[in-house]
Amino acid sequence: MLNPGSLSLYLCTDRKLLFGRPLPEAVEAAIAGGVTMVQLREKDAPAREFFDIAREVLALTRSRGVPLIINDRLDIALAAGADGVHLGQSDLPCFEARRIAGKDFIIGISAHTPEGALSAQRAGADYIGSGAVFPTGSKADVGAVIGIEGIRAVADAVKIPVVGIGGINPGNAASVIAAGAAGVAVISAILSQPDIRAAALALKSCAG
Amino acid sequence: MLNPGSLSLYLCTDRKLLFGRPLPEAVEAAIAGGVTMVQLREKDAPAREFFDIAREVLALTRSRGVPLIINDRLDIALAAGADGVHLGQSDLPCFEARRIAGKDFIIGISAHTPEGALSAQRAGADYIGSGAVFPTGSKADVGAVIGIEGIRAVADAVKIPVVGIGGINPGNAASVIAAGAAGVAVISAILSQPDIRAAALALKSCAG
Numbered sequence: 001m002l003n004p005g006s007l008s009l010y011l012c013t014d015r016k017l018l019f020g021r022p023l024p025e026a027v028e029a030a031i032a033g034g035v036t037m038v039q040l041r042e043k044d045a046p047a048r049e050f051f052d053i054a055r056e057v058l059a060l061t062r063s064r065g066v067p068l069i070i071n072d073r074l075d076i077a078l079a080a081g082a083d084g085v086h087l088g089q090s091d092l093p094c095f096e097a098r099r100i101a102g103k104d105f106i107i108g109i110s111a112h113t114p115e116g117a118l119s120a121q122r123a124g125a126d127y128i129g130s131g132a133v134f135p136t137g138s139k140a141d142v143g144a145v146i147g148i149e150g151i152r153a154v155a156d157a158v159k160i161p162v163v164g165i166g167g168i169n170p171g172n173a174a175s176v177i178a179a180g181a182a183g184v185a186v187i188s189a190i191l192s193q194p195d196i197r198a199a200a201l202a203l204k205s206c207a208g
Numbered sequence: 209m210l211n212p213g214s215l216s217l218y219l220c221t222d223r224k225l226l227f228g229r230p231l232p233e234a235v236e237a238a239i240a241g242g243v244t245m246v247q248l249r250e251k252d253a254p255a256r257e258f259f260d261i262a263r264e265v266l267a268l269t270r271s272r273g274v275p276l277i278i279n280d281r282l283d284i285a286l287a288a289g290a291d292g293v294h295l296g297q298s299d300l301p302c303f304e305a306r307r308i309a310g311k312d313f314i315i316g317i318s319a320h321t322p323e324g325a326l327s328a329q330r331a332g333a334d335y336i337g338s339g340a341v342f343p344t345g346s347k348a349d350v351g352a353v354i355g356i357e358g359i360r361a362v363a364d365a366v367k368i369p370v371v372g373i374g375g376i377n378p379g380n381a382a383s384v385i386a387a388g389a390a391g392v393a394v395i396s397a398i399l400s401q402p403d404i405r406a407a408a409l410a411l412k413s414c415a416g
Contacts, residue, residue, distance in 0.1 A: 046298035047280060072255060075283035079304035090254035096287035 002084070002106045002126040004161045006067050007183035009204050011035045012165070013057075015042070017191040023053065024060050030190050031064045033200025036183070039086050039108075041071040054080035069108060074101060084108065086129060089116070098124035112143050112150070114157035121158045129185060130154045132166025133176055137188070148179045155180030173207040183207065210292070210314045210334040212369045214275050215391035217412050219243045220373070221265075223250070225399040231261065232268050238398050239272045241408025244391070247294050247316075249279040262288035277314060285309075292316065294337060297324070302331035320351050320358070322365030329366045337393060338362045340374025341384055345396070356387045363388030381415040391415060 011030050018026055027038055038061050042050040054070060058080055061068040069084045070077035074097050077085040084106025087097060094109050101107065109120035110129045117128045132145045145166070146154075155162040161182035168176060168184045176184050184207045193199035219238050226234055235246055246269050250258045262278055266288055269276040277292045278285035282305050285293040292314025295302060302317050309315065317328035318337045325336045340353045353374065354362075363370040369390035376384060376392045384392050392415045401407035 047300050048298045051300055051304070073283065075281065075286075075300055075305075075308065078283075078308050079300050090256045092255050092259055092283055092287050096259070097283075100283065100286050 001104050002067075002161075004127075004182050006037045007127060007161050007163050008036050009034055009200065009207055010037045010039065010163050010165075010183050010185035011190055011200075012039045012071070012185055012187045013041050014187050014191060017188055024056055026191060026196055027057055028060055028064075029196040030200045031061070031066050033190075033197035034204030035066065035190070035200050037067050037069065039069040039071055039185070040082075041187075043071075047073065047076060051076050051080055054082055058082055067106060069106060077101075077105075084126070086110070094120055094123035094125050108163075111154065112146055114153050117154045117158045117162070121160050125160060127160055127182070128154060128158060128162045129165050130162050130181075131164055131185075133164040134167025134172060136167035148175055151176060151181055152179040168203075168207075170202040170206050173203055177207055209312050210275075210369075212335075212390050214245045215335060215369050215371050216244050217242055217408065217415055218245045218247065218371050218373075218391050218393035219398055219408075220247045220279070220393055220395045221249050222395050222399060225396055232264055234399060234404055235265055236268055236272075237404040238408045239269070239274050241398075241405035242412030243274065243398070243408050245275050245277065247277040247279055247393070248290075249395075251279075255281065255284060259284050259288055262290055266290055275314060277316060282309060285313075292334070294318070302328055302333050306332035316371075319362065320354055322361050325362045325366045325370070329368050333368060335368055335390070336362060336366060336370045337373050338370050338389075339372055339393075341372040342375025342380060344375040356383055359384060359389055360387040376411075376415075378410040378414050381411055385415055 058068050067083035069086050070082045072091050074085045086108040088110040106126050108127045109125040111117040111120050151164045163183045163185045164176040164181040165185035169189045173184045190199045266276050275291035277294050278290045279294050280299050282293045294316040296318040314334050316335045317333040319325040319328050359372045371391045371393045372384040372389040373393035377397045381392045398407045
């Protein structure tokens with residue numbers, strides 16, 4: 001079950017940005033700095049490795065009271081006992097995921113237009129991830145830049161909360177919230193920084 | 209629920225071998241030639257595309273009374289309503305898959321040693337896929353050649369049925385069955401052939 005407050009500072013992981021720093025330590029530092037939700041993204045790991053990482057990170061997020069969402073792989077989310085799954089437009093349909101996972105499982109859907117967001121809401125999504133709000137180099141699959149007006153249009157279209165993603169940093173996070181987003185999702189603005197906790201704190205003070 | 213007779217001639221798909229022939233037509237021809245089980249393998253397709261293909265092929269296999277197994281992706285198998293999943297050593301653990309999917313869902317596990325097969329049996333697998341029995345070029349992840357003696361050792365170790373895979377053709381299929389396998393799994397021996405139905409018939413007369 002999603003507590004909308006969990007969306008305020010949403011971290012998507014990318015081990016490639018960590019330059020060898022262990023993922024659990026990075027997640028721990030990010031949560032210490034105020035991250036309220038974590039999405040584990042492993043585009044290249046075999047399923048077993050993804051599952052093992054999910055269990056390790058879940059032990060940590062659960063001890064801190066922060067929900068853990070798995071990118072794409074509903075089966076790994078269910079097997080690991082994670083709190084939810086995040087599905088993109090080329091992933092499993094939301095309706096089918098909801099049918100398998102039940103009503104208490106968190107399902108987030110990527111949608112970049114009001115129509116896509118409404119469709120996800122009808123299919124049972126708990127929240128929308130929408131972007132790219134600003135130009136970004138981190139996440140190849142986030143799509144074209146929709147801008148602050150794009151986020152506002154998506155947030156106005158649906159009743160479920162919307163998280164902005166793409167190019168968000170301490171200098172522009174407040175504008176995303178002001179446009180109606182329930183929170184901001186970041187990758188490199190936290191994980192690429194030398195001090196992960198401080199980077200999360202800086203965002204938290206703008207977006208939280 | 210697995211009917212062990214379903215394993216006798218087991219087709220694993222690979223669209224790359226079809227040179228543009230539509231997969232449903234290829235599967236239909238293979239079933240007409242005697243294929244008793246189909247495993248849909250899509251190592252490169254996005255989840256949504258894999259799901260759409262699975263639903264299309266499932267409509268066909270169901271109308272022919274042949275079980276459809278999904279390679280690797282338990283979530284896609286459940287979403288599409290397929291009969292089961294096949295998991296390799298780098299996929300989700302069998303025990304977790306069984307817990308999610310329930311007792312009537314078919315779970316096959318790749319195992320190349322008696323120890324691996326026993327472990328899969330304990331974890332709730334319905335059958336073992338074991339190989340490569342002979343050298344093969346079709347399936348990069350099937351591992352080292354274990355030979356007829358390797359299949360015999362695996363089949364002797366477990367109570368659940370074992371399917372041999374890797375380099376099987378009409379000339380050697382009977383030797384795999386004679387070693388204790390419940391069936392043979394093939395990819396190119398059916399899908400690479402100009403007449404798919406005839407290729408399946410030729411194997412069926414040796415292995416069925």
